[in-house]
Amino acid sequence: VRLVESGGGLVQSGGSLRLACTASDFTVDDDYAIGWFRQAPGKQREGISCINSGQRILHYETSLKGRFTISRDNAANTVYLQMNGLKPEDTAVYYCAAPLSPYCPAFTDVTELEYDFWGQGTQVTVSS
Secondary structure, eight states, X not given: OEEEXXXXXXXXXXXXXXXXXXXXXXXXXXXXXXXXXXEOTTSOOEEEEEEOTTOOEEESOGGGTTTEEEEEEGGGTEEEEEEOSOOGGGOEEEEEEEOSSSSOOOOOTTGGGGOOEEXXXXXXXXXX
């Protein structure tokens, strides 16, 4: 299982980016969930949201729900994270990950430990 993130970059405050997580060695249409996480400098990695094969979404960080939207295109083996109204505090490395389970892991203090496969991350930098 290989996950590759793309779409990161430098954007001004208020701007938008769409991140993509492309899966290989298994298809997203297979019964797998994909989650998005981020890690800001000096902070712990935090979960954003997860989407399962049935398009069911679980939000890990509800404060981002109005600005960040997760979606998936099974034909393209890709899960997206649309980020609007970006703020400097959104600056982080963004990761996608997949658990072995077909279901999105519940939100707990150790949610990321429920994920078994990780991408290499893509940097998002928001300037003020």
